[in-house]
Amino acid sequence: MAGVQVGKRIIGADAPVIVGWENIGRVQGGPIKQFVFTYFQPAMLFAAILFWYYAPNWLAVASTAIAIRLGWTILLLVLEWVNPRYSNWQLTWKEFASDAFYVGLGMTFIGMVDSYIGDGAIIGAVRGAFDWEKFSWFTGLPLLVQALLISMIFDFGQYWMHRAMHNWHPLWLTHAPHHYITQLNVQKGAVGNPVELFLIGLGIGGLFDFLPRAFLLAGAIGMTVGVYQHINVRFNTPRWWRFLFNTTEHHSVHHSQDYQATRSNYSGTWIIWDRIFGTCVDGEAEVLGMEGGRRMDIGETMVFPFREGWRDAKAVLARRFGGGKASQTQLEPAE
Amino acid sequence: MTLPIIDRIWRVRGEVPVDSSLSPKEVFARLDPLLRTGGTALAVEGETLSYAKRNPAAQDKLATFNRGTFRIEPAGAGAVLHFDLFSNALLLCFLAPLLFLGFAQAAITINAWEAAAEASEKSEKKDEEKPKPVRKLNPVDEFLGAPAPEDPNKKKDKDDKDEGRHSPDEAYVLAGLFFVIYLVGRWLEPWLVRRRLRAALANPPIPG
Numbered sequence: 001m002a003g004v005q006v007g008k009r010i011i012g013a014d015a016p017v018i019v020g021w022e023n024i025g026r027v028q029g030g031p032i033k034q035f036v037f038t039y040f041q042p043a044m045l046f047a048a049i050l051f052w053y054y055a056p057n058w059l060a061v062a063s064t065a066i067a068i069r070l071g072w073t074i075l076l077l078v079l080e081w082v083n084p085r086y087s088n089w090q091l092t093w094k095e096f097a098s099d100a101f102y103v104g105l106g107m108t109f110i111g112m113v114d115s116y117i118g119d120g121a122i123i124g125a126v127r128g129a130f131d132w133e134k135f136s137w138f139t140g141l142p143l144l145v146q147a148l149l150i151s152m153i154f155d156f157g158q159y160w161m162h163r164a165m166h167n168w169h170p171l172w173l174t175h176a177p178h179h180y181i182t183q184l185n186v187q188k189g190a191v192g193n194p195v196e197l198f199l200i201g202l203g204i205g206g207l208f209d210f211l212p213r214a215f216l217l218a219g220a221i222g223m224t225v226g227v228y229q230h231i232n233v234r235f236n237t238p239r240w241w242r243f244l245f246n247t248t249e250h251h252s253v254h255h256s257q258d259y260q261a262t263r264s265n266y267s268g269t270w271i272i273w274d275r276i277f278g279t280c281v282d283g284e285a286e287v288l289g290m291e292g293g294r295r296m297d298i299g300e301t302m303v304f305p306f307r308e309g310w311r312d313a314k315a316v317l318a319r320r321f322g323g324g325k326a327s328q329t330q331l332e333p334a335e
Numbered sequence: 336m337t338l339p340i341i342d343r344i345w346r347v348r349g350e351v352p353v354d355s356s357l358s359p360k361e362v363f364a365r366l367d368p369l370l371r372t373g374g375t376a377l378a379v380e381g382e383t384l385s386y387a388k389r390n391p392a393a394q395d396k397l398a399t400f401n402r403g404t405f406r407i408e409p410a411g412a413g414a415v416l417h418f419d420l421f422s423n424a425l426l427l428c429f430l431a432p433l434l435f436l437g438f439a440q441a442a443i444t445i446n447a448w449e450a451a452a453e454a455s456e457k458s459e460k461k462d463e464e465k466p467k468p469v470r471k472l473n474p475v476d477e478f479l480g481a482p483a484p485e486d487p488n489k490k491k492d493k494d495d496k497d498e499g500r501h502s503p504d505e506a507y508v509l510a511g512l513f514f515v516i517y518l519v520g521r522w523l524e525p526w527l528v529r530r531r532l533r534a535a536l537a538n539p540p541i542p543g
Contacts, residue, residue, distance in 0.1 A: 057485050093520045093527075094399045094424045100516060101431065104509040108438040112445070112501050142475040182393050211470055211484055295392050 015257035038236040048220035089183035089232040099187035147217035173305040180296035182289040188230035249284040256285035345426035350415040432510035439506035446499030
């Protein structure tokens with residue numbers, strides 16, 4: 001495969017990737033379908049912002065956010081069914097059950113562990129160490145400015161954590177299982193090794209003091225923008241949207257079987273971080289996964305970082321001390 | 336080992352009619368598109384075909400049933416294709432509620448344990464609470480009509496019970512959800528298999 005030069009890199013040499021916006025698919029169907037799947041994403045973003053901006057205090061609470069999230073997920077699953085991007089990515093019962101298992105694990109077990117060692121605990125420790133009252137001028141800013149700051153700062157942290165995962169082998173081992181998914185569906189963001197889910201949750205947005213409503217607004221932005229990373233729905237995404245925000249198109253490039261393509265589009269919500277730091281590749285891909293699309297089951301996902309880490313550590317030690325008897329086959333350079 | 340009733344949890348049996356003029360070889364050739372996928376091992380012995388799948392791809396049409404046998408049997412004037420399929424996925428999904436009930440139990444146990452530890456600590460410490468500063472909205476938001484933040488000091492009048500660090504509720508909901516997913520799968524997947532087998536048997540294989 002020839003591939004396309006983007007900056008200094010050749011994208012699409014190992015697996016097909018459509019580079020640029022000119023040749024990506026469009027929504028097929030009548031004017032109503034065209035209209036819905038062109039304006040759905042911005043309409044939902046503005047609706048969510050309006051809701052959390054004006055909701056009375058008794059309603060603007062975390063449990064409302066959870067209830068909305070559940071209804072929202074069901075709506076997106078219906079959209080996947082009505083207007084799939086690729087029939088090849090269509091959700092089956094088994095895939096749905098397996099995705100739901102990862103989501104469930106995140107809501108129960110990982111949540112429990114996180115409450116001791118995760119960002120909540122770290123934020124508590126850092127807050128205790130400084131006089132954060134000095135930052136209280138943040139809470140005087142307009143709500144939407146606070147929400148944008150939270151969202152962008154948090155995503156900036158995620159961008160660098162994610163980029164580090166693709167560039168440093170020990171971190172890559174935790175992230176690799178997530179790259180074995182061969183199709184994008186609404187819940188696929190939760191698929192991965194628990195260690196990774198813990199690492200990616202370490203944001204820096206929560207360090208600052210903001211009004212609770214600003215947090216809910218920031219969460220709403222994440223929920224109505226970042227959620228489209230993993231989704232099998234064909235949208236005619238507006239130009240301004242795909243300039244600012246990460247989209248399913250961008251993220252499918254990131255999940256492509258093409259090695260160079262995976263080293264792009266690291267952000268979760270704001271693709272402008274990728275544009276600023278030179279890692280953005282506009283386009284889309286259908287053929288996803290690792291090792292030619294080998295599926296990784298739940299059991300292997302749980303042990304992969306430890307198994308490979310042990311194997312690699314042994315190989316490194318053997319190379320250094322064992323007189324070069326490192327016969328272990330190396331994985332391809334993971335970064 | 337035969338488990339006559341319990342094995343219905345993960346085992347699916349049934350039959351679909353086949354054209355009796357077809358030889359077993361021809362019938363199995365029509366199933367080829369369903370079975371010749373990555374990681375699938377096939378063995379044909381006369382009128383019986385058995386298969387086993389190792390980690391089938393997400394897109395594999397028979398991914399739910401990781402092993403099984405097909406047997407052609409005479410039935411009345413014609414013939415039927417009898418299938419007997421096994422699903423690890425259905426079994427694991429059936430057991431998943433137990434795992435989540437376990438998480439719920441763990442949450443309750445840890446809460447109780449931490450409450451006991453806290454109670455012994457609290458008796459030594461006095462509650463020293465500073466009044467929290469009352470936040471105000473930015474004038475822009477006041478003009479646009481956003482509700483003002485609550486006074487954080489007022490909240491305390493309701494003697495809200497400390498429910499502990501972990502809530503078992505999510506785990507209970509997930510246990511229920513997986514039971515529903517199991518029921519749906521136990522009904523849907525055999526239905527889909529039957530439909531796919533009928534469709535495959537109705538179409539002669541494309542030569543080449």
